[in-house]
Amino acid sequence: KLKRGDYEKGRELAARALEIKLKKVGEDHPDTAIALNSLADCYLGLGNLEQAETFAQKSLTVRQSTLGSQHLQTAYSLDTLGLIRMAQGQYEAADKRLTHSNSPKNVW
Template sequence: MNNLACVYSKYFEYEKTRELLTESSRGLFQTLGPTHPDTLIAQENLAMVYNDLGGSLRDDGHSIMLDVLAKRKEKLGKEHPFTLLAMCHLARTKADRGDFEEAEALLYDGLAVAKQNLGETHIGTLYGKTHLGRVLLMQRRYGEAEDILVDTIKKYELSSAARNGEHPDRLIAMRALDRLLSRAKQDPRGDRCF
């Protein structure tokens, strides 16, 4: 059910995604418990759908991510890849709420560990860098965001998870770079990146 919900989210059918993830999270919580890895994955996915849906659900998503991160740190440790993913997702919820400093700090902290433990071209490191670029874009720090996104797009080609130099997450970075270039041309208040 959780995996099916993720398919619906790729087609931007967020209400159906939310419905499936709510049921999946509830069932996993009751069956496997609140700290089981599958329960936390379902809750994390639900939090990100809440974030995408926005409005008051965004606060619910933020609360869920705080809980998921705390449980992963306790169960897996601060440097585990799933803990780092939770840090990235919490940063996304913070940025979308306007808490840019906290989001940036979470991403920089997580990236330092990811680079050391996973390497520069690991898909998890690149995912974190993509979202750091997105946070910088939201703050109109176009030059910094462009540098990070261009570097990230290039490194996706070197990732062991890429097939023939391509990975679906690379599209997220390319989309963020496209938004950046469009906004930077029209925004006299942001720094210049070209």
């Protein structure tokens, strides 16, 4: 059973989900982006900001190319990148990402 805050177990599960998604639907698919963003969230929770950024950026790239820049799921990736920037102390970059992810056109 996965407990809240168990980022290592979450990372293992998200990595497995990514592996499955890559085999089933390929790299450029919204479902793959979900697994990528989940991995980013886990790495953020573990404090591995470099890995978190890598997976969050990949998720954002896939979502922008498959869903568009105004889609809600794209906003989730922007939100994750904003949180990573905050953890890195890059507050101006974080503000830009978080503001864009919460803009009304991304919510609806």
